[in-house]
Amino acid sequence: MSTLLTVEGLSVRFSGLTALDDVSFTLEDGNVRAVIGPNGAGKSTLFNAISGYVTPTAGTVHLRGQELTRLTPHEIAEQGIRRTFQNGGLFPALTVLENVLTGLHAQTQGSFLDILLGRSKALKSEADNIHRARELLKLMSMDHMADTRAGDLSGGQQRIVEIVRTVASDPPVLLLDEPAVGLSPVARAQMMEIIHRLAGEKGVGILLIEHAVELVMAAADRILVMAAGARIAEGTPEEIREDRAVLEAYLGHS
Amino acid sequence: MSQIMPSARQRKMRTLLFWAVPAVLLLLPLATNPYTQFIANGMLVSVLVTLGFTLTIGNLGQLAFANTAFFGIGAYSSAILAAKLGVPWLLTIPLAGAFGALGGFLASAAALRGIRTYYLAIITLAFGELMRWAYLHAKPLTGGTDGMPMPRETLLGISLTDDTLKFYIFLAVTVLLVKATLNLMRSHFGRAVMAVRENEIATASLAIPTARVILATFMWSGFVVGCAGALFARHVGHVFPESFGMLHLIASFAMVLVGGLGSVLGAVLGAVLLTALPEYLRAFPGMEELFFGLIVAGVLVAMPMGLASLLRRVSPIFVERFYREAP
Ligand SMILES: Nc1ncnc2c1ncn2[C@@H]1O[C@H](COP(=O)(O)OP(=O)(O)O)[C@@H](O)[C@H]1O
Ligand SMILES: [Mg+2]
Numbered sequence: 047m048s049t050l051l052t053v054e055g056l057s058v059r060f061s062g063l064t065a066l067d068d069v070s071f072t073l074e075d076g077n078v079r080a081v082i083g084p085n086g087a088g089k090s091t092l093f094n095a096i097s098g099y100v101t102p103t104a105g106t107v108h109l110r111g112q113e114l115t116r117l118t119p120h121e122i123a124e125q126g127i128r129r130t131f132q133n134g135g136l137f138p139a140l141t142v143l144e145n146v147l148t149g150l151h152a153q154t155q156g157s158f159l160d161i162l163l164g165r166s167k168a169l170k171s172e173a174d175n176i177h178r179a180r181e182l183l184k185l186m187s188m189d190h191m192a193d194t195r196a197g198d199l200s201g202g203q204q205r206i207v208e209i210v211r212t213v214a215s216d217p218p219v220l221l222l223d224e225p226a227v228g229l230s231p232v233a234r235a236q237m238m239e240i241i242h243r244l245a246g247e248k249g250v251g252i253l254l255i256e257h258a259v260e261l262v263m264a265a266a267d268r269i270l271v272m273a274a275g276a277r278i279a280e281g282t283p284e285e286i287r288e289d290r291a292v293l294e295a296y297l298g299h300s
Numbered sequence: 301m302s303q304i305m306p307s308a309r310q311r312k313m314r315t316l317l318f319w320a321v322p323a324v325l326l327l328l329p330l331a332t333n334p335y336t337q338f339i340a341n342g343m344l345v346s347v348l349v350t351l352g353f354t355l356t357i358g359n360l361g362q363l364a365f366a367n368t369a370f371f372g373i374g375a376y377s378s379a380i381l382a383a384k385l386g387v388p389w390l391l392t393i394p395l396a397g398a399f400g401a402l403g404g405f406l407a408s409a410a411a412l413r414g415i416r417t418y419y420l421a422i423i424t425l426a427f428g429e430l431m432r433w434a435y436l437h438a439k440p441l442t443g444g445t446d447g448m449p450m451p452r453e454t455l456l457g458i459s460l461t462d463d464t465l466k467f468y469i470f471l472a473v474t475v476l477l478v479k480a481t482l483n484l485m486r487s488h489f490g491r492a493v494m495a496v497r498e499n500e501i502a503t504a505s506l507a508i509p510t511a512r513v514i515l516a517t518f519m520w521s522g523f524v525v526g527c528a529g530a531l532f533a534r535h536v537g538h539v540f541p542e543s544f545g546m547l548h549l550i551a552s553f554a555m556v557l558v559g560g561l562g563s564v565l566g567a568v569l570g571a572v573l574l575t576a577l578p579e580y581l582r583a584f585p586g587m588e589e590l591f592f593g594l595i596v597a598g599v600l601v602a603m604p605m606g607l608a609s610l611l612r613r614v615s616p617i618f619v620e621r622f623y624r625e626a627p
Binding site: 129131151152154168 | 303304487488495497503505508
């Protein structure tokens, strides 16, 4: 097991509001780390800071020892940290297949000129990517939906396609922002199964924001608990279950 | 609802059809008189103008109205290069395209600085008017209100005032640029363009450099429309500032919409039909503009997605997607 992601002292301030306050943790390959905390705790801000969408006011992010802090979102994605969005990030007018293909953008061969002239180098790469995208959809039993507009899918199907698109390039690190929100219990279970498989079979390191505490306890190797931007607890599900601070601040017990 | 995609056989037919159209058009000069040949040449110019426009406003989804500026830049570049520097007109076509691409670069700079939606619309409209002001006032270079005549020139011993010769050159340029644009849109680049339109933030999370995509789309659009400008300069033989005003912009916008936003096929259909329409409306003197407007509005009410959407329903051959299946 090796450390993929190292977050140290990460802080984000929005004109007076401290949305993220000195948060540190690591993520190992094949591990699922859940991030929990009440609404407004700064979970999405943590993801935005790691993936380059907001500039941290302090702290660093390293991927396998290489510093990524202050790179742009597409550069960070290219380095191997891929994410989904709390409100869904699919392209509704594109088909399911086209959506998954956008996840393979960075590994496409061929210059602008190669594409313009329809050179075989560009065509070959396109064919390879289409093949790969179809395989990925088959793995998730979504291949019969390949030609459907993403906007016409059900909420659960959209979440799954977004994950397929996000993992298409085999990224070492995945940030999933509430991937199971709004799903039926069956779809939720299916989603957790997918997350489990990605970590277990492919060795992906996964950061998972999720509200349903029972799901988190079952799916996560470690848990980071946040409130008001700060980390209030960190540990295995068993440790978190016992933690007084968590019980008081988050789980609402006395 | 799953879209019906063309089968392998239909894809072959589509390729065949694509090349059959220009092949048949090679015979067109046999069926035209000088007047209708002139109209047909104008259609080819409009196809390229509409194609460039639909890329930025339809596929990329940016409210950018610098298209007529690109067109004027192309036409004046061609005229100035040919008349002042003696560059053979044929050579001025790619050069005019390059200047058009430069115009695209400038327009994208606004979008990349975060100027979007209505603000981008107004700033690109101002760009077009600024260019027209420049044509009027840079008199030594552009001839001001008198415009610029294209120099006499022959090609293979035929004068470049010959509309049949022009038709073959225009056709070759149009087919090349339409094919190149189709290649572009049916690649990972074309998908990235659509992705930026649909969700720019999510696009960046897929390691797609959104700024470069926006820049390249505007530049390719400017290139295509700049080339169209060079064709236009030869088409009319004399470049005037008035050709590049609001009227041209509105007409091209109508072609984009009637054909179908973001559709290459639609750009071709919209340009051909709306270039032909005024010729038929000549039978109603004084009512031409009114009828033109009513017909455009009628098509858009009946088919908000344009004529291309009608053909898509007829056969999957006309379905345009943003990937390219191996043959
Ligand atoms: N771009 C922003 N500008 C200003 N405030 C923001 C921004 N993004 C988030 N916030 C604020 O930061 C706090 C944390 O938000 P967020 O990270 O979305 O919480 P969570 O995902 O845990 O629900 C909230 O108070 C939110 O209003
Ligand atoms: Mg959130």
